[in-house]
Amino acid sequence: MRMRPTLSWTPTGDVPPGTTDPEPVAAALAAGGVLVLSGAGISTESGIPDYRGEHGSLSRHTPMTYQEFIAGPQARRRYWARSHLGRRAFDRAGPNAGHRAVAAFERHGLLSGVITQNVDGLHQAAGSEGVVELHGSLDRVLCLSCGAVGSRRELARRLEEANPGFDPVPAALNPDGDADLTDEQVADFTPVPCARCGGILKPDVVFFGETVPRERVEHCRELVGAATALLVLGSSLTVMSGLRFVREAALAGKPVLIVNRDPTRGDRHAVTRVALPLGATLTALADRLGVPVPSADHSAR
Known part of the structure; x- marks a missing residue:
């Protein structure tokens, strides 16, 4: 229930390949002020399928x-x-390790905010505060x-x-x-x-065929402008509602970092794409930065 996607998109042109080295992401988080943009891929480990990927619903x-x-x-x-x-x-469904790691980064002052393209409320269930729900909420x-x-x-x-x-x-x-x-x-x-x-x-x-409310878009643009870096988690960035923030961050000279196993439409704007599973990768990054991540607590739902 998002804007109508370009269902046939495939990576073309000079797109950098994915890597298994999360060092640039660790460095960005350590510096603080990172804005997270999350997509359906962060919720797959909670049992909620994504739109694309090997088993995507589309x-x-x-x-x-x-x-x-x-x-x-x-x-x-x-x-x-x-x-x-x-x-x-x-x-x-309950928040998974990826959601809990994002909430832990926020509690430790490493994030400037979280924008999610998801409508499942799992970031909030994990403890994240002030989440901007770009496409609304099923609640x-x-x-x-x-x-x-x-x-x-x-x-x-x-x-x-x-x-x-x-x-x-x-x-x-x-x-x-x-x-x-x-x-x-x-x-x-x-x-x-x-x-x-x-x-x-x-x-x-926001259904496919609708547009995101203007004031919500402007708020997200303000968050991008105030961030030191943009960290994209689990989004193919196929629809413009999320891709526009990647483009704006890159145009402003802010590093864009992506953690997504498959290529994304934003790869050409990113300094790196880490092609590793989200939950394990974010948990390992938290451990490396000395940020404790709580264990699963499905009662939060």
Whole structure:
């Protein structure tokens, strides 16, 4: 549920290869003032799949666009049925070593901020504060008529009441909390309207086909301008909503460092791309810098 990607993008031109040497990342963190930009890849170790990569969901699943969502009740029925079921799996997911390491870096004053492209709330669950949710959060819903913002937990309660016994087996789970269900499985699902005005409810996230709110983009630009370096974690940077900050940082002469196993669209702007698993790499960096990382605590969810 992000802006529509360039699904066919592949690295071309003079793109530097990945490395297994995290030294530049360690040096940047030690200096402090690093801004983190995270993507779906940081949450895969929590059991939430990413869009791309070897097992990325885009190989079998096209996320619903905003235009589809507002076009008619059938699309919204399909979305809310799949999202209601998928949300249960999201609620069971806990922050992994990568999320906990980012939170530990922040507590020790090494970061200037965290921007995430994810909608899963796992950075906050790990203890990160002041996270900018570039694409919104699945924890909130908003009414397209009156603008009321509500709790996803409360909506889940209402959906349970409206759909007793709804418990189909999904084919797969997607990064946006959407479970793969057939048309037959969602045919009898009943969405619920806004409790205040009866209007259409939408998750408070940026769908493919939508744009990130201008004020949020400007806030992120301010964070990039104030940072000493930009550290990209687990993002292919295929969509412009994240890539623009990489370009702006590089243009301002700030080092861009990427930790991602696969090539990204931002590699040409980076001083390095560390092609190693995120959780283990960030934990090792924390240990090297003398930053203790708490053990797993799924109760934080």
